[in-house]
Amino acid sequence: MELHLQPLFKIILCHILNPKSDKSCDFVKNAALVLKRSKDGYKVVEYGREKDILPQYASKKSIEVMDTLGKVVMPSFFDTHFHWVQDDVRLMPKKNLLQWLINYTWPYEAKFKDKSYSKSKAQKFSEELASVGTLGGACYASIHAHTVDDALKYFVGDFVVGNVLMTMESPDYLTQTKKQAISLVKKQTKKFKEKYAVTPRFAPTTHPDVMEQASKLARENKSFIQTHLSETENEIDYVMGLYKNIEGYEKVATYTDIYKKAKVLGPKTIMGHGIYLSKDEMKTLSKTRTSIAHCPTSNAPVKQLGLGSGLFNFKFAEKHGVDWSLASDIGGGPFVSMFDVMQSFVAQNRAAKVSGATYTKALFRATVAGARALKMEKKAGSFEAGKFGNFIVVNTPKDLTGGAEKVLERIVSSQRKSRKKYDAMVEQTFYRGECIFQRD
Numbered sequence: 524m525e526l527h528l529q530p531l532f533k534i535i536l537c538h539i540l541n542p543k544s545d546k547s548c549d550f551v552k553n554a555a556l557v558l559k560r561s562k563d564g565y566k567v568v569e570y571g572r573e574k575d576i577l578p579q580y581a582s583k584k585s586i587e588v589m590d591t592l593g594k595v596v597m598p599s600f601f602d603t604h605f606h607w608v609q610d611d612v613r614l615m616p617k618k619n620l621l622q623w624l625i626n627y628t629w630p631y632e633a634k635f636k637d638k639s640y641s642k643s644k645a646q647k648f649s650e651e652l653a654s655v656g657t658l659g660g661a662c663y664a665s666i667h668a669h670t671v672d673d674a675l676k677y678f679v680g681d682f683v684v685g686n687v688l689m690t691m692e693s694p695d696y697l698t699q700t701k702k703q704a705i706s707l708v709k710k711q712t713k714k715f716k717e718k719y720a721v722t723p724r725f726a727p728t729t730h731p732d733v734m735e736q737a738s739k740l741a742r743e744n745k746s747f748i749q750t751h752l753s754e755t756e757n758e759i760d761y762v763m764g765l766y767k768n769i770e771g772y773e774k775v776a777t778y779t780d781i782y783k784k785a786k787v788l789g790p791k792t793i794m795g796h797g798i799y800l801s802k803d804e805m806k807t808l809s810k811t812r813t814s815i816a817h818c819p820t821s822n823a824p825v826k827q828l829g830l831g832s833g834l835f836n837f838k839f840a841e842k843h844g845v846d847w848s849l850a851s852d853i854g855g856g857p858f859v860s861m862f863d864v865m866q867s868f869v870a871q872n873r874a875a876k877v878s879g880a881t882y883t884k885a886l887f888r889a890t891v892a893g894a895r896a897l898k899m900e901k902k903a904g905s906f907e908a909g910k911f912g913n914f915i916v917v918n919t920p921k922d923l924t925g926g927a928e929k930v931l932e933r934i935v936s937s938q939r940k941s942r943k944k945y946d947a948m949v950e951q952t953f954y955r956g957e958c959i960f961q962r963d
Contacts, residue, residue, distance in 0.1 A: 621758065819868040858945055
């Protein structure tokens with residue numbers, strides 16, 4: 524007979540915020556979140572008012588009750604576009620995307636050729652992710668195979684990771700031959716399957732025939748695909764200027780059409796940024812069910828520590844049926860915390876007088892929508908029954924009146940004047956019901 528040392532049920536006493544949609548979030552004061560042990564970890568059974576829930580479980584013999592002493596519990600985050608190998612360049616000067624890549628990002632990524640350096644950095648970054656409550660996402664590694672191995676070994680949660688493909692228009696020290704790039708993709712997609720993302724860095728650094736072959740391997744192995752699209756107008760000019768001289772692409776009308784012709788688009792493809800897209804491009808993304816990872820802190824003005832790329836038009840995307848989620852874009856974005864990303868999303872749209880960018884929407888796009896982009900919405904992203912018990916514990920604002928939107932605003936906007944403090948907001952992080960991070 525198997526002896527279970529862990530309780531069958533765990534009940535967390537707390538205030539609960541649970542995202543339901545762009546316009547709806549449950550807020551339950553003095554609540555109880557009930558988790559039940561399964562072979563894969565603890566899953567949500569139900570949540571509700573403590574006084575209604577606790578009596579139902581009073582007679583259970585195998586039970587553990589955790590009292591958070593009046594703190595708020597919400598689902599852990601998904602970050603659908605970040606570069607873990609850019610952690611040390613996120614606060615470097617950013618006046619121009621392409622110059623920032625050449626001057627800071629690429630030289631730093633070259634260091635990851637050293638396996639011991641990569642391993643120690645992955646361990647450090649994994650701790651950082653857990654400490655800010657990010658337990659899932661889509662991540663870019665470097666060209667070096669072991670940077671994916673290290674990330675998937677050490678990051679706790681549900682991550683999809685890929686090696687960037689750089690076969691042209693790249694510095695010598697980071698350039699692969701076409702054969703090397705395809706060989707790497709073949710090996711990694713076969714090894715990691717749906718945990719791998721075929722990752723053309725972006726159209727100017729990856730030959731179109733390499734993108735096409737790599738995308739075919741992604742589909743064969745049920746892997747994801749991720750790359751960058753229309754982040755800046757300079758980038759678009761650069762891309763279109765290059766591709767008009769590439770055989771078979773001379774007459775391609777848009778940046779999106781390059782990826783379409785190279786067979787990159789699809790329901791398991793995530794495009795980073797997508798700021799400068801035409802109506803036709805949005806229709807193409809919608810038709811192929813390609814999603815966008817919106818990175819407000821990275822796209823923010825330079826004075827806000829971003830690259831100054833511009834403001835993503837989320838209403839335009841939604842009007843055309845294109846799904847999108849929030850992302851940090853470390854190191855274009857300055858901070859790992861999705862709280863900082865959520866605050867930036869709301870603040871930038873408010874400053875631009877765009878309605879509908881609420882804190883409720885920000886939470887939904889940092890949790891459920893991110894899970895959806897990674898085809899994990901049935902497993903994580905909210906406290907629906909049957910999903911894993913992935914959640915964070917944060918301090919409660921003094922004022923709990925006004926419903927979910929007001930409470931969320933008080934939590935998310937709390938560190939807007941000292942953004943580095945967002946990284947320290949999470950008190951505890953739980954993955955599948957087990958505490959994997961506790962702040963001292």
